[in-house]
Amino acid sequence: MSNSLWPDTAQVEGNSISLAGCDLGRLAVQYGTPLYVFDEKTIQQSFRAFRDGLDAYPGDSTIFYACKALLNTAIAQLLDREGAFFDVVSLNELLLLRHAGIDLRRMRLHGNGTPLNELYRAVNMGIGQIVLDNQAQIDAVATVADYVGRKQPVLIRLAPDITAGSHTHIQTGQKASKFGFNNARMAIKRVQAKPALQLQGLHAHLGSQIDDLTMLPQLIAFLHDTAASLDMPLQELCIGGGLAVATHPSGSTTDIAAYCKTVVTQMRQIFGSQLPHLSIEPGRSIVGRAGVALYKMVGCKTVDAHTSWLHLDGGMGDNIRPALYGARYHAAVVDRPRATPIHTYHLCGRYCESGDVLVKNMRLPAMQPGDVVAIPSAGAYTLSMASNYNGIGRPAVVLVRAGQHYLIQERETIADIIKRDRPLPENIRS
Ligand SMILES: Cc1ncc(COP(=O)(O)O)c(C=O)c1O
Known part of the structure; x- marks a missing residue:
């Protein structure tokens, strides 16, 4: 068991793994x-x-906690208690937060393709900020803000042309990215010409799983120089999120204290005494290592002397990351975590896709159907990307704390899944 992948409260005692005292x-x-x-x-x-x-x-x-990493009512309430603000990508995330009791002024909305009705509702309800991503969005937010009679605080998202992140699907800072403006001058001028928009600052997010802190000075200098060269007063500067979190012993995790120290040092160096409001948007680094996924082994198929498929009762429907980005995970058997590994297994999911493999080449003790396998560091971009593929309901979610466990999200049922369906009208049924 590699400790850095597990939650802070994980303990191996005899033949069990516990989290916060819960087996x-x-x-x-x-x-x-x-x-x-x-x-x-x-x-x-x-x-x-x-x-x-x-x-x-x-x-x-x-x-700002980036809700895309994981969002449900209890997690939002937990982070609200800690003083978090929230970054949302859709009206539904906003509404969920509002349902959780979060003040709209503590939210900011992002996104490259946010529909007009969502922008309208967010502005009309009084969202704290909108991060403008493209020209059409500047015009749309200005129109709705004007319509509702509100001066909407906004930031402009820029593509700084810095390539960072371990996989092309999670890189967002390059010029060819679908996100953000390449032409800062044009974006700033356009926003400044809209009386219904209140331009507060600049924003950039380089991507995810970034473990190289040398990108930060580059990013901060880029935002500073852009504002300075265009004579734009910079009230706020946001550098996004993106800290790396290992999901496999070969991966790396960005140390949060080291990240903050680098950011603070660079901000002081670059801005001197004229320091803007600084905002960051971490997601994965807050919830990634906190989550452990549990699966039951259902069966096994031996292919040859080196390859055995170990069939689990979940998979890509609850964790698409291995199939989507080639993410690597680790696993342990919950009732014998220290047993000697004797065999190499590929832990595959139950979904009807050959690419549905959660962990490859995992050395484990001899396995039996019914064994429960734990996959650590599974808290981020798993449940938030979960689907109903093959008609399978999304998993239940439990929060553990000081020896107690609380169901914070029910397992999805067939009733939940068919709720949206409507039967074929009688007149065309036969
Ligand atoms: C604009 C923006 N901010 C913040 C984040 C959060 O990134 P992470 O979860 O890697 O910290 C993302 C992730 O995609 C993002 O697109």
């Missing part, structure tokens, strides 16, 4: 599998590490 094998029996278990303390500690790190920033700073 994973017992949780699997009580709630069924697949099951996602989140450790409250790891989420809290990760958020606090950002807060503590930015305490050294002499100006104001705000941490």
Whole structure:
């Protein structure tokens, strides 16, 4: 068991793995599998590490939790309690947060293709900020803000032409990216010409799984120089999220304290005493390591002396990342984590796709149907990207805290799935 992949409260005692004093094998029996278990303390500690790190920033700073990494009511409430602001990509994420009791002024809306009705509702309800991504969006937000009689605070998202991130699908800072403006001058002029928009600053997000902190000075200098060269007053500067979180022993995790220290040092160096409001948007680094996915082994197929497929009862429907980005995960058997590995397995999902493989080449002890496997560091971009492929409901989610466990999201049922369907009208049925 590689500790850096597991939540802060994970412990191996005898023949069990526990999180916050809750035995994973017992949780699997009580709630069924697949099951996602989140450790409250790891989420809290990760958020606090950002807060503590930015305490050294002499100006104001705000941490926006990027809801795309994982969102449900309880997680939002937990982070609200810690003082988080929230970055949403759709009206539905906004409405979920509002349902969780979050103030609209603590939210910012992002996105390259946000439909007009969503922009209208967000502006009309009083969202804190909108991050403008493209020309059509500047015009659309200005029109709706004008219509509702509101001066909408906005940031402009730029593509700084810095390539970072481990896979092309998670790189967003390059000029050819679908996100953000390449022409800052044009975007700033266009926003400044709209009386219904209040331009507060510039924004950039380089991508995800970035473990190279040398990108940060480049990014901060780019945003500073852009504003300075165009005589734009920079009230706020946002550098996005993107810190790396290992999901496999070969991966790397960006240290949150080191990240904050680099950001603060660079901001001071580049801006001197004229420090703008600094905002960041971490997602994965807050919830990734806090989540452990539990699956039951259903069967096994031996292909040859080196290859055995171990069939699990979940897979790409709840974690698309291996298929989408080639993400690598790790696994342990919950009731014998320290047993000697004797065989190499490929842990595949139950979905009808050959690419549905969660973990490749995993050394495990001899496995039996019914064994429960835990995949650590599975909290980010798994449930938030989950689907109903093959008619399978999305997993239940449990939060653990000080020996207690709480169901925070029910397992999706067939009733949930068919709720949206309508029968073929009688007159065309036969
Ligand atoms: C604009 C923006 N901000 C923040 C994030 C969060 O990134 P991460 O979860 O890697 O920290 C993303 C992720 O895609 C993003 O697109």
